[in-house]
Amino acid sequence: MLKDKITEFFVSIDDFCIDFESEIQKHLLESSTNKSRKRAASLADSEIMSILVMFHYGQFSNFKSYYNHYVCVHMKDLFPGLVSYNRFIELQGRVAIPLMLFLKLKGLGSATGISFVDSTPLRSCHNRRIHQHKTFKGIAERGQCSLGWFFGFKLHLIINDKGEILSFYLTKGNVDDRNVKVMKSMTENLFGKLFGDKGYISKALSDLLFGNGIQLIAKPKKNMKNQSITPNDRILLRKRAIIECVNDELKNMCKLEHTRHRSVNNFLINILGALTAYCFFPKKPSLNIEFELPSVQLSLCA
Numbered sequence: 001m002l003k004d005k006i007t008e009f010f011v012s013i014d015d016f017c018i019d020f021e022s023e024i025q026k027h028l029l030e031s032s033t034n035k036s037r038k039r040a041a042s043l044a045d046s047e048i049m050s051i052l053v054m055f056h057y058g059q060f061s062n063f064k065s066y067y068n069h070y071v072c073v074h075m076k077d078l079f080p081g082l083v084s085y086n087r088f089i090e091l092q093g094r095v096a097i098p099l100m101l102f103l104k105l106k107g108l109g110s111a112t113g114i115s116f117v118d119s120t121p122l123r124s125c126h127n128r129r130i131h132q133h134k135t136f137k138g139i140a141e142r143g144q145c146s147l148g149w150f151f152g153f154k155l156h157l158i159i160n161d162k163g164e165i166l167s168f169y170l171t172k173g174n175v176d177d178r179n180v181k182v183m184k185s186m187t188e189n190l191f192g193k194l195f196g197d198k199g200y201i202s203k204a205l206s207d208l209l210f211g212n213g214i215q216l217i218a219k220p221k222k223n224m225k226n227q228s229i230t231p232n233d234r235i236l237l238r239k240r241a242i243i244e245c246v247n248d249e250l251k252n253m254c255k256l257e258h259t260r261h262r263s264v265n266n267f268l269i270n271i272l273g274a275l276t277a278y279c280f281f282p283k284k285p286s287l288n289i290e291f292e293l294p295s296v297q298l299s300l301c302a
Helices: 002-026 045-057 063-074 085-107 180-186 203-211 231-238 241-252 264-279
Strands: 114-123 141-145 148-160 165-172 192-196 214-218 286-291 296-301
Touching (some): 002 045, 045 063, 045 264, 063 085, 114 141, 114 241, 148 180, 214 231, 241 264
């Protein structure tokens, strides 16, 4: 079954890489020498990307064991140019840009008018080992979420009612969810209503999004006055847990978060691979919406 799935991955990714490479060649500057600086590898970029995405899709827990004991043993016929594990780690850095563009152009969903926003922490290490941590020293920051303090980064996500990722943004752990720059960048192609938790309550942010045709609806705090929310919006606000299900699948199934990173580049590629693998999921957490006057019926599908 996994072999059939990786064939599907490879076909989609290889078609994109062919178009990407042809477009890149059009914009390259002419070299005064005949020497090429890009050394050819035994694995094509599309093959490297397919192996990376398959790791997150197949729910493997350790990439080294996955590559040495599954790819090199059971997929030799699919990838005849396989290299050693150390060489593969060196090669995966060259597919960072194509993988990011593939996710952006082919993986993300389209806005439907109903969107949900949330952020999830990506811990770099345990809190007791913050002072010993070296990989993200000077890059990661301490932040606070509903589960307490952590050291690392935040992944901000916006999804639609079908569970498809519409936009994502990676920030340091101390960046507020209501950061105007982050929200403005993430909502460029959105419209309709955006539902969030109490952490997104901000008049300045609401006014900014309203000017761009987006209505921000958040659960009010206990000390706030009752806001006029329609019954349909109140029901949709209760269904905001759908984005929590997406975060759970990204972390527990796609292995989005772990503390074994040894370089920033591998950390970023791990995030891109996890998000891309999620986009290939045949069934995502979604809302079955049937509009009826004067009410709306909703059900949450696993």
